[in-house]
Amino acid sequence: xIRAIMSAEAAPAFMPGDLVRIVDLGKPGHVRxxxxxxxxxxxxxxxxxxxxxxxxxxxxxVGLARIPLYRVRFNQHDLWPDYDGAPGDVLELEIxxxxxxxxxxxxx
Amino acid sequence: MSxxxxxxxxxxxxxxxxDDDVELTPAEAKFLAFKSLLIEKGxxxxxxxxxRMALNQKSGYHHAARMIAKAWTNPAYKSRMMDxxxxxxxxxxxxxxxxxxxxxxxxxxxxxxxxxxxxSCYPRSLLGEPPAFYVSKAYRSRAVREPRKVLRExxxxxxxxxxxxxxxxxxxxxxxxxxxxxxxxxxxSEEELAGLISRDCVVGCALxxxxxxxx
Amino acid sequence: xxxxxITDIGGDHAGPIPQEEREPLFWERQMIATYNVLQxxxxxxxxxxxxxxxxxxxxxxxxxTFYGRRLDALANIVITKNIFTAExxxxxxxxxxxxxxxxxxx
Numbered sequence: 243x244i245r246a247i248m249s250a251e252a253a254p255a256f257m258p259g260d261l262v263r264i265v266d267l268g269k270p271g272h273v274r275x276x277x278x279x280x281x282x283x284x285x286x287x288x289x290x291x292x293x294x295x296x297x298x299x300x301x302x303x304v305g306l307a308r309i310p311l312y313r314v315r316f317n318q319h320d321l322w323p324d325y326d327g328a329p330g331d332v333l334e335l336e337i338x339x340x341x342x343x344x345x346x347x348x349x350x
Numbered sequence: 351m352s353x354x355x356x357x358x359x360x361x362x363x364x365x366x367x368x369d370d371d372v373e374l375t376p377a378e379a380k381f382l383a384f385k386s387l388l389i390e391k392g393x394x395x396x397x398x399x400x401x402r403m404a405l406n407q408k409s410g411y412h413h414a415a416r417m418i419a420k421a422w423t424n425p426a427y428k429s430r431m432m433d434x435x436x437x438x439x440x441x442x443x444x445x446x447x448x449x450x451x452x453x454x455x456x457x458x459x460x461x462x463x464x465x466x467x468x469x470s471c472y473p474r475s476l477l478g479e480p481p482a483f484y485v486s487k488a489y490r491s492r493a494v495r496e497p498r499k500v501l502r503e504x505x506x507x508x509x510x511x512x513x514x515x516x517x518x519x520x521x522x523x524x525x526x527x528x529x530x531x532x533x534x535x536x537x538x539s540e541e542e543l544a545g546l547i548s549r550d551c552v553v554g555c556a557l558x559x560x561x562x563x564x565x
Numbered sequence: 566x567x568x569x570x571i572t573d574i575g576g577d578h579a580g581p582i583p584q585e586e587r588e589p590l591f592w593e594r595q596m597i598a599t600y601n602v603l604q605x606x607x608x609x610x611x612x613x614x615x616x617x618x619x620x621x622x623x624x625x626x627x628x629x630t631f632y633g634r635r636l637d638a639l640a641n642i643v644i645t646k647n648i649f650t651a652e653x654x655x656x657x658x659x660x661x662x663x664x665x666x667x668x669x670x671x
Contacts, residue, residue, distance in 0.1 A: 270567040272616035274520050276467055277569045278494065278576040293449065293522045300616035302609070311521055318516075322576065327498050330460075330513035336521035367669065369591040374665055376658070377633055378592045382668055383657035384640050385599055387649045394602045402598035467575030469615055470631065479597065482587040485631045491577035503582050518575065 254289040254310050261285055261345040262314060264337055272300030275341050279333075283345040284316035287334055295338065310339040409478040411549035413444045414526055418552075419543035421453075422531040435526055439476060447475040448524045454517060455528045456554070461508045462527045463501065463554035465493035466519040473524035477552060484553065494518055504555045527554040534561045570619045571626045593632045600639055608646065614638045 256262060266280040267273075274296050292308035318331040325331070388394045417439060421428035431438035435451040451473055454462040466472065467490045472480040483489050493500050497514045501507070508514055517525050529551045535543060538561065550556035589597070603609055617638040621629065629637070644651050 268567045272612060272619060273570070274468060276518065276520065276573050276575045278467075290450065290521075290523060296521070296612045296615075299610050299612035302613055304610055313523070318514075322495055326496065328510055328513050331497070331515070332513065333494055333516045333518065335518035336523055338521070367591055367667075370667070372590065374662070374667065376662060377636060378590070378667075379661040380640070380654070380658045381592050381596050381636050382661050383654055384636070384643070385595070386668065387653060387657060388599065388603075388643070391648055393606065393608065393648060394599060398602045399595060399598050402601050403594055406594065406598055406601070465575075468570075468572050469618070479589055479594075483582050483584060486583050487574060487577075488579040488582045491574045491579040492582070494575045500582060503584070 254312075255339060256286045256289065256312055256342065256344075258286050258288055262312070262337075262342045263345040264314070264341055265343055267341060269297070271297070273297055275337060276335070278321060279314075279316060279335065279337070282316055282321060284314040284320075287313040287315040290336060293338075311336050312339065312342065313337075314342075406474075406478070408445075409475055411477050411547075411552055412544070413439065413442075413476050414552045415544040415547035416540075417442060417444070417526075418528050418547055419540045421528060422535075422543055423540055431528070445475060446473070448473055450523045451476065451526060452523050453526050453528050454515070454554075456530050458512070458530070460513045460515055461501075461554065462515050462517060463493060463497050464517045464519055464525045464527060465490060465553075467491070467494055468518075468520050471519040471524065472553075473526060476524075476526070477549070481549060483555075501555065504550065506555065506557055525553075527552055529554075529558045532558045532560045571621060571623050572615070572619050589632070596632065596636060596639070600635070603639070603643075608648075609639075609642050613642050617641050 261283060262285070263283045264275060264279045264281065267275075290311040290313055293311050294304065294306060295309050298304070298306050313334055314337050315332050315334045317329075318325045318327055318333055319329065321333060385394075385399070389396060417431060417435070420442070421431045421438075427438065430441070431453050432455065435453040436446045436448065438453075439446040439451065454464075456462055465484070470480055470485040472484060474480075489500070494516050497516050498508060501514075519525055529547065531543070532546060535546065538546075546558040546561065548556050548558070551558055600614075604611070614635070618626070618634050621634070621637075626634075640654060643649065644654065
């Protein structure tokens with residue numbers, strides 16, 4: 243699915259509480275989406291605002307259109323098969339808009 | 351290694367430094383070569399580098415300790431610090447330059463831990479350079495996967511009925527952990543309270559010192 | 566699926582966390598300041614440093630130190646931007662090692 247490029251003034255696509263899945267885009271080179279959350283489902287914790295895309299900045303392409311960034315919260319028990327901690331333990335990190343899709347209730 | 355200067359024509363640097371007895375390694379030599387070429391090509395000046403070193407030296411965890419102590423004693427400031435830690439720092443004259451600084455509060459229900467698994471993201475303009483452990487591969491690998499075990503290595507035991515939230519600082523936000531105010535600190539001044547907060551408290555790897563309780 | 570970056574180590578198994586304090590050496594602090602000045606002048610951005618480190622081989626990454634990586638990445642970027650050449654840097658480094666003195670002591 244091709245996402246429309248959003249202007250800085252457009253409303254964010256995701257709201258806090260929305261379930262989202264981190265898509266593994268299979269994109270080579272400089273990306274800031276760790277493997278341990280790829281294809282995992284979590285909930286948006288907050289919309290962080292718009293920022294320049296590190297996937298462009300890594301190659302010296304600066305000053306390009308800013309893109310939306312979200313903090314996403316995961317249950318640790320969903321991330322690690324051998325997780326040994328409280329059921330309420332979570333992990334939170336920041337994911338750029340193009341790595342996110344709405345999660346169906348059926349997945350995860 | 352002799353520190354006797356032979357020629358006083360170069361006044362951009364002090365005539366001796368505390369590291370003069372440290373052996374000149376290939377890495378340092380490479381850096382000195384790098385720097386001298388940048389200067390020769392007019393890209394940077396010695397004065398600029400020196401000024402920036404001085405500015406960087408002003409950063410330190412004592413800034414965060416001061417903010418946290420103030421937040422503990424002043425609910426209105428705490429609210430501002432929770433809302434926008436960067437503005438709350440600037441309010442106290444602390445020059446934070448990161449795009450966004452976020453306060454994460456420890457509560458009786460939740461303990462917070464900060465890591466950057468991908469590199470070493472850390473709120474440097476506030477806190478200075480990160481500790482050696484923070485940039486170690488062991489911390490970066492394990493903090494996200496086994497935070498309780500990691501915290502135990504720091505001598506911090508989090509009860510099973512307290513949740514742990516690990517924050518991977520992988521993009522544009524930078525984080526400051528606000529620890530809970532320790533019991534027995536009720537009569538302490540802001541300055542005394544700041545003294546209870548260590549560098550490792552601000553990433554969640556330590557708890558503030560408990561003041562000695564009167565028996 | 567693209568390969569996982571060498572720096573993408575979240576979740577890997579690892580040994581004990583090193584607890585020794587290590588204050589940056591004077592030259593390391595000077596390097597950080599130089600890096601900051603280069604950023605201020607728009608010569609490079611942080612993501613370029615990260616990306617350059619990611620382009621190391623796994624073995625190089627495993628054997629490297631934090632400040633060593635920083636320095637190598639800075640040098641590589643500056644050379645790629647044709648500010649000076651790799652040969653100039655190597656020659657100057659050899660000179661300095663040969664003279665065995667720091668730049669404030671001549």
